[in-house]
Amino acid sequence: MHGFSEENEVLAQQILDYALDRMKLDPVPLDGPQSYDQLFDAVGQTITTNGIGGERALELFDEVLSRACISVDHPRNLSFIPAAPTEESTLFDLVVGASSVYGGSWLEGSGAVFAENQALRWLADLAGFPDNAGGVFVQGGTLGNLSALVAARHDAAARRGSRPQRWVLACSADAHSSIEHAARVMDVDILRVPSDDLGRLTGENLNIALSGRQEDDVFAVLATGGTTNYGVVDDLEGIAAICQQANIWMHVDGAYGLAALAAPSVRELFNGIEGADSFIVDPHKWLFAPFDACALIYRDPELGRAAHTQHAGYLEAIATGEWNPSDYAVHLSRRARGLPFWFSLAANGTAAYSQAIEQTLTVASEAVEVIESLPFVEMVRPRQLSVVVFRRIGWTPQDYEQWSQALLKAHYAFVTPTKHGEETVARFAIVNPRTCREDIVGILQTMA
Numbered sequence: 001m002h003g004f005s006e007e008n009e010v011l012a013q014q015i016l017d018y019a020l021d022r023m024k025l026d027p028v029p030l031d032g033p034q035s036y037d038q039l040f041d042a043v044g045q046t047i048t049t050n051g052i053g054g055e056r057a058l059e060l061f062d063e064v065l066s067r068a069c070i071s072v073d074h075p076r077n078l079s080f081i082p083a084a085p086t087e088e089s090t091l092f093d094l095v096v097g098a099s100s101v102y103g104g105s106w107l108e109g110s111g112a113v114f115a116e117n118q119a120l121r122w123l124a125d126l127a128g129f130p131d132n133a134g135g136v137f138v139q140g141g142t143l144g145n146l147s148a149l150v151a152a153r154h155d156a157a158a159r160r161g162s163r164p165q166r167w168v169l170a171c172s173a174d175a176h177s178s179i180e181h182a183a184r185v186m187d188v189d190i191l192r193v194p195s196d197d198l199g200r201l202t203g204e205n206l207n208i209a210l211s212g213r214q215e216d217d218v219f220a221v222l223a224t225g226g227t228t229n230y231g232v233v234d235d236l237e238g239i240a241a242i243c244q245q246a247n248i249w250m251h252v253d254g255a256y257g258l259a260a261l262a263a264p265s266v267r268e269l270f271n272g273i274e275g276a277d278s279f280i281v282d283p284h285k286w287l288f289a290p291f292d293a294c295a296l297i298y299r300d301p302e303l304g305r306a307a308h309t310q311h312a313g314y315l316e317a318i319a320t321g322e323w324n325p326s327d328y329a330v331h332l333s334r335r336a337r338g339l340p341f342w343f344s345l346a347a348n349g350t351a352a353y354s355q356a357i358e359q360t361l362t363v364a365s366e367a368v369e370v371i372e373s374l375p376f377v378e379m380v381r382p383r384q385l386s387v388v389v390f391r392r393i394g395w396t397p398q399d400y401e402q403w404s405q406a407l408l409k410a411h412y413a414f415v416t417p418t419k420h421g422e423e424t425v426a427r428f429a430i431v432n433p434r435t436c437r438e439d440i441v442g443i444l445q446t447m448a
C-alpha cells in the first residue's frame with residue numbers, strides 16, 4: 001500500500017484526468033440524490049478484504065457516486081449557501097492533499113501557517129482590525145462561532161469577579177442555527193433581542209434588552225453580518241457601541257456575508273465591525289474556496305489562545321512561542337485548510353475577489369428587478385446582499401415543494417423553499433459569479 005508503484009503512476013494519471021475533466025465541464029451537471037437501494041444496486045459492497053483496486057473505485061465514483069451528489073458550483077444551484085471555488089483553489093486543494101502538511105503547529109507546518117496567516121491578514125484588514133489581530137482557519141462556521149464564543153466566555157469568567165448562575169449569550173431571532181447549537185454545547189442560555197423592521201439586531205434594541213438585567217451574566221453579543229435566510233446585516237455600529245459601553249464581547253457571524261467586506265458597493269453596511277472582538281467568514285461560501293474552511297479572527301488573539309491551548313507532556317515540543325493554529329479554536333490536529341484560499345488569493349490578487357463578489361451582487365440586484373417586473377412573484381423583504389427572498393403569489397407550501405423537486409429532477413436548477421415566519425417562500429442565494437441574469441429569468445419562468 002505504501003511506496004509509489006507503477007500502478008500508482010497509472011492511477012495518478014487517471015485521477016488527475018478525472019479532476020481536470022470535472023473542472024473543465026461548463027456547465028457542470030447538476031446531478032441529484034439517489035436512494036440507498038439505487039446506490040447499493042449500482043455499486044454493491046466496496047469494502048472487501050482484498051480491495052477492489054483504485055481503478056475500479058474511481059470508476060464507481062465517476063459513474064455512480066459523484067452523480068448522486070448535487071454540484072454545489074452549478075450556476076443554477078441557488079439553495080442554502082452554495083459555493084463556487086476558483087480553478088486555482090480547487091487545483092491547490094489537490095496539492096494540499098498530496099503534501100501531507102500538518103497545519104496545527106508552527107513547528108510542523110510553519111510554511112503553511114505563514115501563508116494561511118497572510119490570507120487571514122487580508123480579511124482582518126478588510127474589517128479594520130489592528131495589526132496584532134489573528135486567528136485560524138477551522139472546519140466551518142459552526143465550529144468558528146463555537147470557538148469564538150468559548151473564548152468570549154473564558155474572557156468574561158477571567159475578568160469578572162463573580163460567576164453568574166447561568167451565562168447568557170445575546171443575539172437576534174435570525175441568528176444562524178449554529179448559535180443555538182453552540183449554546184447547547186456550552187450549556188449557556190440565549191437572550192433573543194427583538195429585531196427592527198428590516199430584521200436587524202440594533203444597538204437600540206440591544207441596549208433595552210441589556211438594561212433590564214439584574215445580573216452581570218451576558219458574556220457575548222452575537223451580531224450577524226449577513227443572515228443566512230435573508231442576507232440582512234445587523235446594526236454593527238450600534239451594537240459595537242453598546243458592547244464597548246457594557247464591556248461585553250462582540251462576535252460577528254459573517255460566515256456568509258462578511259465576504260462582502262471586499263465589495264465597495266456594500267462595504268458601508270458593515271461599518272462598526274472594526275469594533276468587534278472576533279468575527280468569522282467562510283471562504284467556502286462567498287470567497288470561492290472549496291469545502292471546508294472558516295476564517296476565525298480575534299481582535300486580541302491572546303484571548304483565543306488563553307481559552308483554547310491544550311496542554312500535555314507530549315505537546316510541550318510545540319510550545320515554542322510561535323503561532324500555533326491549534327491554540328485558537330476547538331481542535332488540535334488540522335489540515336492546512338486555508339491554503340487553497342491563500343493560493344487563489346495570491347494567484348489572482350484581491351481585486352479579482354472584489355470584482356467577482358460585485359458580479360454576484362449585480363446579478364442579485366437584477367434578480368430583484370426581474371421579480372418586480374413579473375406579475376406572479378413579489379419580493380418578501382428588501383435585498384441587502386446576494387440573498388433574494390420572494391413569493392409566488394397564490395402558491396401553497398406543496399406548490400413550492402413540487403416546483404423545487406421538479407427543477408431538480410429535470411437537472412435544471414436546485415432552489416429549495418424557505419420560511420418567512422410561518423409562510424413558505426422562495427429564496428435565491430447567489431454566490432457564483434457564473435450565475436447570470438438568464439439563469440434567474442429561466443428559473444422564474446418555471447413559476448409562471
Ligand SMILES: Cc1ncc(COP(=O)(O)O)c(C=O)c1O
Pocket residue numbers: 081139140141142143176178224226227228253254255256257282294
Ligand atoms: C450566518 C451563518 N453562520 C453560520 C453558518 C454555519 O456554517 P457552516 O455550515 O460552515 O458550519 C452558516 C451556514 O450557512 C451561516 O450562513
